[in-house]
Amino acid sequence: MSSEFTKLFELFIAASIINNFVFTRFLGLCIFFGVSKKMETAIGMSITFTSVMVIAAALSWVVYQYVMIPLEITFLKIVIFIGIVAAFVQASDTIMRKVSPGLYYKLGVYLALISTNCIIIAVPLINAGEKYNFLESLSFGLGSGIGFALALIIMASIREKMELANVPRPFRGMPIAWITTALIALAFTGFSGIITL
């Protein structure tokens, strides 16, 4: 039990910090730069992203394990996972609009952006590739989501401050955002080697 739990915790930490999707794997940069301008949108996006990631990891694990492996069609995983995530996001979009319009107005915008995002696809794909079991998949999904949230919130807080800073004219806007990201990524490489899986 304890070793199992340790494995899950290790996976969580590894996914969120050591192999942070944004800073060490360089995935999801479009959304990362797109919504990190304001703290409010960053938090909304983080919540949506994390929940979608965990549920997508669970759904695709079930489909992969119980349908695709027995049928020996694992080579279809990219196509099928994209389909699963997109369909799930669409469905939750429709259901959320009806069930809780308040939440929909807060997070609905981000849902549409997520449907074919690279991080969301990467989580089930890595789960399948590494042959994680169900709990491990969930833990990895949650860790990745929290990691992305961490990246977004760090970036949003820096960019909000940067609005007030006197940035040289050629660097204003996107360039300074990239430079900041690079510096944070450099800092994140310091975590590498803490846990070796």
Add this chain to the structure above:
Amino acid sequence: MDLKNIIEILNFISGFDLGGLINHIPLPKIGVGGGIEARETVDIMQTLKFTFVFVLGTGAVFGLGLAFAAKKFSVKRDPRIDQVREYLAGAHCGACGFPGCEQYAEAVVLNPDVAPNLCTPGGERAAKIVALITGKEPVVAEPKFSRIMCQGDWDRAVRRFKYEGVHDCRAAVLAGGGDKACIYGCLGYGTCVRACPFDAIHMNEHNLPVVDVSKCTGCRKCEAACPKKVIEVLPGSKAVLVACHSKDRGADTRKNCQVGCIACGACVKVCPFDAPSIDNYVSKIDLEKCRVCGLCVTKCPTKAIVDHMPTRPKAFVIEDKCIGCNICMKICPVNAAYGEMKKVHTINQERCIGCGLCTAKCPTQAIDGTFNAKEVFEKAAKKKIKKAA
């Protein structure tokens, strides 16, 4: 070739077994298509079958599920939103200040503070219909047109160097601010033409954009696209404009362009309404004050002031009232009024520009027909009543 051979060939063809054949092809001993499990042989037919069934199955399940969800969880929308949406222009130009037509339709129906006349491309018709649907006051906004505030085409303006690059103003600007000697002028590479969603802007033969006001909706797409900020979107009735943004000194402007504003101040002196003013070596007409008389257009030495009004009502003399005082002859800037002292004057219709100066100055209100005639007559009548009282 004899019969035996043909039968042999036929046998070969009829006995052709695709699946078996593929199975006999030795496959490389690795997983297939990036799979994890490595195996010696792969049953292609089986895999194909499963693939088809599985992909079609998931597609069907997702499709049906989403259709069901859309039906079951459909949100009741105000039907007026769709009605309004139908009558908007549908160009998603953003002139209303909302991201797209859908958002504006929703806002105008649900929010009582959103005005119904914000859709500029839709114009008067859309404003009225939207007002009708939403039950708001039908206030029609004055149509706005984009005006090209530069006349320095490739023949009349000097160019500093020969630009050979992408035929686009935004690209040309990157090359040292463009090839025009005047840094405020139109580059003439047609970025606005391509930006216009209504096909209202065309380049003339001298590479200067021309706005077709019958198509222009004032959506401001061109204004945003122009890297030189040459285009301004202004109310349609304000037809007399200084088509020059050059803040260079007059002499420099003159050197760079034949039709630039040299800040001579002629328009300021001539204007009866104090509309033009000179600031930063360029004249600017105050649209609030301008009465579109067109006087400055005739006086501008470089023809930098343009008149978008095709014709103006011209002045004529009411013969009973004219006392032959010669004042109109003295005041007329284009020498259209003529006649002898103490005799009825006449106004040459060909020369008259309809500026209304004579109407305003005539002591007996004997000149009618200009844009300000009604106003002048009313004022005079009031004065008379006051005097009588």
